[in-house]
Each structure stands twice: as C-alpha cells, then as structure tokens.
Amino acid sequence: MRSDPADYELIAPGSLQAVVSVLADEPGKWLPIAGGTDVMVQYAAGRLPARKLISIWNLPELRAIEILPEEIRIGAGCSYTELREHSVIAQEFPLLGSAARSTGGIANQNRGTLGGNIVNASPAADSLPALMAYEAELILVSRRGERRVPYLDFHTDYKKMKLAPDELIRAICLGRRFSNYLHYARKVGARDAQAISKVCVAALGRLKGGVAGTVIDDVRIALGSVAPVPLRLTEVERIAKGKPVEPELVQLARKMTSAAIQPIDDIRSTARYRSAVAGNLVAEFLEQLRGSGMTV
Numbered sequence: 001m002r003s004d005p006a007d008y009e010l011i012a013p014g015s016l017q018a019v020v021s022v023l024a025d026e027p028g029k030w031l032p033i034a035g036g037t038d039v040m041v042q043y044a045a046g047r048l049p050a051r052k053l054i055s056i057w058n059l060p061e062l063r064a065i066e067i068l069p070e071e072i073r074i075g076a077g078c079s080y081t082e083l084r085e086h087s088v089i090a091q092e093f094p095l096l097g098s099a100a101r102s103t104g105g106i107a108n109q110n111r112g113t114l115g116g117n118i119v120n121a122s123p124a125a126d127s128l129p130a131l132m133a134y135e136a137e138l139i140l141v142s143r144r145g146e147r148r149v150p151y152l153d154f155h156t157d158y159k160k161m162k163l164a165p166d167e168l169i170r171a172i173c174l175g176r177r178f179s180n181y182l183h184y185a186r187k188v189g190a191r192d193a194q195a196i197s198k199v200c201v202a203a204l205g206r207l208k209g210g211v212a213g214t215v216i217d218d219v220r221i222a223l224g225s226v227a228p229v230p231l232r233l234t235e236v237e238r239i240a241k242g243k244p245v246e247p248e249l250v251q252l253a254r255k256m257t258s259a260a261i262q263p264i265d266d267i268r269s270t271a272r273y274r275s276a277v278a279g280n281l282v283a284e285f286l287e288q289l290r291g292s293g294m295t296v
C-alpha cells in the first residue's frame with residue numbers, strides 16, 4: 001500500500017551545521033534523505049518506518065570533490081553522474097567510475113549519491129566493492145566533531161554499520177597510490193544496464209620482477225552480492241602474493257573464492273550460480289593480471 005504524505009514531515013535546514021544540530025537534538029528521530037532513490041522506493045511501497053525526514057540533498061559541504069596531493073575526498077552527496085564525469089576518478093579510480101556508470105539508469109545516476117549507497121548498505125550495492133578495493137576511509141560528522149574510519153570494517157552485518165544515529169557521512173577518501181595497478185571491474189546482471197548485480201567484483205593487482213620470474217606483488221579483491229556485506233578475499237590475496245600467475249594458483253584462487261563467500265538463492269540468481277561466477281571472475285582477473293604488464 002502506498003504511503004500517505006500527510007503522515008510524513010520533511011525539513012531542509014540548508015546547511016551541514018544546521019542538519020547535524022537537528023540530528024544531535026533528537027538522535028534516531030530524523031532520517032537523512034539525500035537523492036532519495038532508496039528512501040522514496042520504501043516510501044512508495046508503504047514501507048518507510050521513519051516519519052521525520054531531513055534533507056541533505058545539495059548541501060554544499062557534501063558536494064565537493066577535493067583533489068589533494070595524497071588523496072581525493074569525495075563529498076558523500078556527490079551523484080553518480082558527478083563521479084563518472086570526473087577526470088581524476090576516471091584516470092586513477094576507474095573501479096569507482098565503472099560502478100557509477102553501471103548503477104541504475106541516467107535518472108538514477110543524476111540523483112543517487114555515494115553516501116546513500118554506503119548507508120543503504122544493500123549487499124548488491126555496486127560502489128562498495130570498489131571502495132573496499134581502494135581501502136577507502138570515511139569522514140563521519142556530527143555536532144561532536146569529525147572522525148575518520150576505514151571503510152573495510154564499516155559494514156558489520158546485513159544493513160548494520162558503525163554510524164551513530166546523530167552522524168552523517170561527510171566524505172569518502174581514496175589514497176592516490178594505484179596508478180601502476182591493473183583495475184578490474186565486472187558486474188554480472190540480467191542485462192548490461194538497469195540491472196541489480198548477481199555478482200560484482202572490483203579488484204586491483206600489480207606484478208613485480210624477481211630472480212625467479214614475474215610474481216604478484218599486490219592484489220586486492222572485493223566482491224558484492226555474495227554475502228550480507230561486501231567481502232575482501234583476504235586469504236586469496238595472501239596466498240597469491242609473491243607467486244607467479246600459473247594455472248595452479250588460478251585454480252586454487254577459484255576454489256578459495258567459492259569457499260569464502262556466503263551466496264544465497266533469491267529472485268535474481270542462485271547460490272550455485274553466484275559461487276561459480278565469483279570463482280570464474282577471480283580467475284579471469286588473475287589471468288588478465290598475468291598479461292597486463294603492470295609492474296612495480
């Protein structure tokens with residue numbers, strides 16, 4: 001059943017300071033709404049429990065993309081369109097650019113924000129494996145001040161995260177240290193556009209030459225849609241480091257991937273399919289890395 005607008009209150013204080021003040025005065029009572037592409041779906045379906053909404057759309061403090069020498073800071077209120085059109089993101093963080101291009105359609109990309117994708121915390125969210133592979137850090141803000149937390153362990157379980165009721169995500173920080181890496185992104189859905197992921201992968205890798213030949217110097221592999229939260233394949237990464245990309249390693253990585261994930265059967269796919277595809281994509285990434293020439 002659709003919601004009745006008369007049951008809801010929406011305020012738009014217009015500045016970050018005013019918003020965090022309202023959140024601090026009544027923690028947990030106000031639901032921030034940015035682009036609204038997740039919140040309004042719940043509203044339209046009559047499933048939005050929050051009755052008091054506070055708009056953070058277009059707050060200037062959440063819209064900037066700052067380019068610093070060591071990192072870029074992406075305002076949590078930046079839309080996918082802003083991400084996919086940004087030249088530094090395209091050059092240095094193509095996994096995020098690719099996630100932005102494959103999220104929903106153009107209307108959704110104009111409205112949906114990176115902060116909203118993180119806090120909505122869908123296991124199928126497309127930007128999250130990219131943030132995990134780049135080892136993003138989040139700047140959280142409240143009236144108490146700001147704190148910086150690694151994204152890697154921000155999501156603790158299905159739709160659970162280390163965000164206090166009076167806090168907002170202010171920015172997402174990405175270190176500028178991946179220029180000589182292979183960046184590998186794959187989203188497997190029912191079709192190329194406008195599809196929710198059955199499995200998605202964001203991975204980074206780099207080789208190095210040694211006396212015994214070319215071996216893996218560093219890999220980071222993150223998967224979405226295969227567990228309640230996005231996963232880093234830390235064991236696969238550990239065994240791959242220092243080894244040449246040979247068929248035995250690729251086969252082992254494929255097996256370890258299937259063992260590390262917790263896929264489910266749902267309306268989009270089956271656990272068996274997800275497990276097989278996740279293993280195949282990790283294998284494809286390693287094979288591309290072998291031929292990439294990306295060395296230290």
Ligand SMILES: Cc1cc2nc3c(=O)[nH]c(=O)nc-3n(C[C@H](O)[C@H](O)[C@H](O)COP(=O)(O)OP(=O)(O)OC[C@H]3O[C@@H](n4cnc5c(N)ncnc54)[C@H](O)[C@@H]3O)c2cc1C
Pocket residue numbers: 031032033034035036037038039040041056076077102103104105108111112113114115116117118119120124125126127167168169170194195196197
């Ligand atoms: C047609 C359609 C297609 C879609 N396709 C995809 C897809 O392919 N891939 C995908 O990953 N997603 C997809 N989505 C989901 C959605 O667009 C994204 O999750 C989007 O990034 C949400 O951002 P938003 O600004 O619209 O969030 P909102 O709906 O405004 O908010 C979502 C949640 O985040 C919270 N929030 C928002 N910003 C902040 C902040 N800065 N700090 C703290 N809390 C915050 C809100 O309180 C709310 O709980 C789709 C949605 C639709 C409607």
